[in-house]
Amino acid sequence: MPDVAELVLRARRGEQAAWDEIVERFAPLVWAVCRRYNLSAADTDDVNATVWLRLVERLNTLREAAALPGWIATTTRNECLHLLRDKKKQISVEDIDGPDERPELDAWLLMQERHIALRVAFRELSERCRQLLNLLFAEETVRYATISAQIGVPVGSIGPSRMRCLDTLRGNPALAAFEEES
Structure with missing residues (x-):
């Protein structure tokens, strides 16, 4: 299994297989972050598409290829917050469900994100x-x-x-x- 830095380099060269591997490997991370914000399935799909679009747009500007998992997690969080802010502008506050307040779920999701990042880092040893x-x-x-x-x-x-x-x-x-x- 190629390491993250190698996948990023191959994706920068336009290799579709590298892009497919990146999406397959890190789609669960995007989903886990979206779940922390209690997004609907449609909103999760929108954020998912936006995150991958941002990666296509900014892949060549990524300074540290191995930092891709952190970049994906941060970009997903930002897109979730952006989506929630836009929804807040469209409808009244009473109609919006905020982020899931269950701390045990948040802790579990954060632990899953950390495990993914740790597995990526471990593979690169x-x-x-x-x-x-x-x-x-x-x-x-x-x-x-x-x-x-x-x-x-x-x-x-x-x-x-x-x-x-x-x-x-x-x-x-x-x-x-x-x-x-x-």
């Missing part, structure tokens, strides 16, 4: 970091000696390697939008 972190954070505890044998790293290097891998993961632009919210 080196193979060695992915292996190391998968072993260290597996359901069952794996001994350092076993990890050392499996990935060929001295036992004494596992801790420092883990820290470097986690620092790389934290520094990924796909997670930047969520660090600001925390």
Whole structure:
């Protein structure tokens, strides 16, 4: 599966398959953000179409290709708010349902957005970091000696390697939008 930066580069060259992959991969993120604002199905479709149009218009201006998930989430939020403001101008306030007030749903949706961004960032780690972190954070505890044998790293290097891998993961632009919210 290609990483986000590669997909963006291919989409900039006009490859339809890259565009299809971007939409398929990040459409659930657009839907989740729209759901936070309790939009109707028709309004969600409008926001969805607008977000992808904005991406087509602005793909070449994206500074950091790996930050695409954060850009999509932010653009979707902005389009939802724009749509709600326009609706407010058209009908009375009593007729508008505001954003869903159920905090547990908002928390769940935010968690889903973070999971998507984390999966994107994790895919962009080196193979060695992915292996190391998968072993260290597996359901069952794996001994350092076993990890050392499996990935060929001295036992004494596992801790420092883990820290470097986690620092790389934290520094990924796909997670930047969520660090600001925390």
